[in-house]
Structures are given as C-alpha cells and as structure tokens.
Amino acid sequence: MKFSVLLNGCSESFERRAAELRGFIRDHVGHEFVADKTIVLCPDFKKRDYFEANSVTPKLALVSLGGYQPEKALAALKDVCRDEEIMLLPGDFFGAEISVRLGARLGGAGFTGVTQMRLEDGKPVCDKKVYAQKMTASFKIEQLPLCLSIAKGIAEEADRVNEPLRETVEIDKTSEAGGEHIVSCGLTPQPDEAGLEQSDFLMVGGKGLGGPEGVERLKRLAEKAGADWGVSRPVAMSGWAPMERMIGVSGIMAKPEMCLCFGASGAAALYAGIARGRKIIAVNRDGKAPIIHQSDAAAIDDCLAVLDELAKLA
Numbered sequence: 001m002k003f004s005v006l007l008n009g010c011s012e013s014f015e016r017r018a019a020e021l022r023g024f025i026r027d028h029v030g031h032e033f034v035a036d037k038t039i040v041l042c043p044d045f046k047k048r049d050y051f052e053a054n055s056v057t058p059k060l061a062l063v064s065l066g067g068y069q070p071e072k073a074l075a076a077l078k079d080v081c082r083d084e085e086i087m088l089l090p091g092d093f094f095g096a097e098i099s100v101r102l103g104a105r106l107g108g109a110g111f112t113g114v115t116q117m118r119l120e121d122g123k124p125v126c127d128k129k130v131y132a133q134k135m136t137a138s139f140k141i142e143q144l145p146l147c148l149s150i151a152k153g154i155a156e157e158a159d160r161v162n163e164p165l166r167e168t169v170e171i172d173k174t175s176e177a178g179g180e181h182i183v184s185c186g187l188t189p190q191p192d193e194a195g196l197e198q199s200d201f202l203m204v205g206g207k208g209l210g211g212p213e214g215v216e217r218l219k220r221l222a223e224k225a226g227a228d229w230g231v232s233r234p235v236a237m238s239g240w241a242p243m244e245r246m247i248g249v250s251g252i253m254a255k256p257e258m259c260l261c262f263g264a265s266g267a268a269a270l271y272a273g274i275a276r277g278r279k280i281i282a283v284n285r286d287g288k289a290p291i292i293h294q295s296d297a298a299a300i301d302d303c304l305a306v307l308d309e310l311a312k313l314a
C-alpha cells in the first residue's frame with residue numbers, strides 16, 4: 001500500500017518537520033508500505049531547490065498557494081490528493097488540523113497522534129496512546145483515504161538518505177477559491193518552540209512554584225545556569241508562564257540530557273514530555289509524588305528554597 005507525505009512549506013519549521021517524518025517512516029511505519037510522493041504547500045515556486053533538498057521521498061509535488069491559509073489549502077488538496085490512499089502529516093498544529101479536516105473532505109478517515117502504522121489483513125492499523133498515555137490503542141482503518149498526523153515528539157529527526165530526486169511537479173493553485181468568508185487574516189509570530197524541543201538542559205516548574213514569582217525565580221536560575229525552562233500545564237493555564245513553555249503531551253515533548261523538575265508531581269501527561277531525556281532530578285516536598293520514583297535523583301524539600309540555594313551557586 002502506498003502513502004504520501006504532506007508538509008507545510010510556508011512554515012518556518014518545514015525543515016524540522018520533514019526530518020521528523022523521515023524518522024517516523026524509518027522507525028514507525030511497517031515495511032509493507034511504500035512511500036510515494038512528498039506534497040509541499042508553498043507560497044510560490046521560487047524556493048524549488050530548497051524543497052527538493054528536503055523532500056522526504058524521491059517524488060515531489062509543489063503546490064503553490066500564494067500563502068498558507070487552511071481553507072484555501074483544503075480546497076487545493078481536495079483536488080491534489082484525490083487519488084491518495086494514505087497521507088502522512090507532521091505532529092504540529094498544521095498536521096493535526098489538516099489531517100482531520102482533509103480526511104473528512106476526501107470522504108475518508110482523519111487521525112491524529114499516531115505512534116505506529118502497520119498493515120493487517122490489507123488494512124492500515126494505527127497505534128495511538130490513550131488514557132493519559134498509559135495505554136496503546138490500535139485502530140484498524142476501514143475507510144480510505146486515511147489522513148494521519150504523527151504523535152508529537154515520537155520520531156527522531158532523520159537526515160535525507162542519499163536517494164536522488166526523480167521527479168518534481170509544480171501545481172499552481174494560487175487562484176484556488178477558499179476562505180472567502182475570512183475578511184482579514186494575519187500571522188502573529190510566536191517565540192520559537194525549537195529551543196525547548198531541542199534543549200539539552202531543561203528546568204521544569206510545576207504548581208509547587210506557588211505563583212508567577214516562583215516562575216520568575218525558576219527563569220532567573222535557568223538563565224544564570226545556561227538552561228532552558230518550561231512549566232507544567234496548570235502553571236501555563238494559570239497564566240504564570242506563556243503557553244509555549246508548556247511541557248508534556250499538550251505542549252512540548254522534550255529530550256534533554258539533564259532535566260531538573262521543581263514542584264511538579266510527575267503526572268503521566270507531563271512526564272511523557274521529559275521521559276525521553278537522559279537524567280531527571282526532582283525537587284518535591286512530597287516523598288510519595290510520582291516524580292520521585294521517575295527521577296534518577298530527588299530532593300525531598302521546598303522547591304523555592306532549593307531554587308534560591310542553586311541560584312547562589314550558578
């Protein structure tokens with residue numbers, strides 16, 4: 001069974017997402033599947049060389065939209081993807097939105113957060129983590145085409161294999177209708193998440209920090225120590241820190257060499273965001289908190305007092 005890859009070439013993280021999908025195909029897709037083409041949504045064809053250099057497969061289709069706008073992209077893709085059986089999308093916001101909406105528009109299936117894909121009885125089977133990441137569920141997909149986005153942080157980034165590009169086609173969809181009901185639209189640049197996803201040294205603060213002042217102390221220590229900092233979901237949801245600092249399944253899946261956790265309980269949804277790291281050191285005043293058993297070393301103490309002591313040393 002064939003599959004194609006769909007990427008947003010209008011996004012700044014295009015290169016990283018392409019590398020992630022390469023890693024996903026290498027490690028998480030059964031060998032019975034055959035990669036067909038990479039479809040890239042792009043503003044125009046000016047950066048053709050760049051897209052060719054990052055293509056995930058030997059066949060590339062460039063779809064020019066003038067600029068990324070989901071309604072317009074979906075209208076164009078309904079035509080471009082009409083013969084596809086399986087579309088693989090990245091684990092970012094673009095992938096999650098378009099996989100579900102495109103699956104519905106093509107009359108097939110949309111699926112997000114996929115950790116593994118294999119073939120059983122001629123049908124694709126997708127695995128996904130459920131029940132707060134504690135169980136893996138397998139879904140046999142009966143209705144094609146299947147548009148799936150991969151689970152955030154599941155795949156190692158992989159370099160392009162030395163396979164020459166065989167074919168590039170250019171599809172001009174700049175005059176495609178779609179999104180006429182949108183009166184105006186603009187982009188608000190968000191701070192780059194890459195720092196945290198790729199951070200080697202990460203400090204994570206939980207509700208035990210007590211409030212925005214505690215987060216400030218964590219931030220100051222991180223800056224002094226040359227570390228990045230992130231927070232648990234309740235800390236971000238309480239407005240103590242920006243949402244793009246959230247670590248865990250709803251935010252950033254990090255893989256630090258060293259992770260210090262201050263006042264976080266270690267709930268499964270947070271822990272998934274640091275579990276792939278190498279060393280975890282936790283500070284929590286509750287010796288029975290899950291993070292204590294999940295960490296390589298722990299201090300049963302007040303996290304604010306420990307933060308202050310570490311700040312003196314940094």
Ligand SMILES: Cc1cc2nc3c(=O)[nH]c(=O)nc-3n(C[C@H](O)[C@H](O)[C@H](O)COP(=O)(O)OP(=O)(O)OC[C@H]3O[C@@H](n4cnc5c(N)ncnc54)[C@H](O)[C@@H]3O)c2cc1C
Binds near residue numbers: 263265302
């Ligand atoms: C669908 C879903 C998705 C989710 N996604 C995420 C996610 O991506 N990221 C995420 O973080 N959560 C996520 N959650 C929430 C998650 O389940 C937990 O509720 C959350 O991680 C708890 O955050 P916390 O550890 O900061 O707070 P708490 O659970 O309240 O823990 C605070 C900890 O701090 C300790 N403490 C308190 N005061 C001090 C002190 N002075 N010194 C030292 N220790 C102290 C306490 O002993 C406790 O262990 C999700 C939940 C759901 C249902």
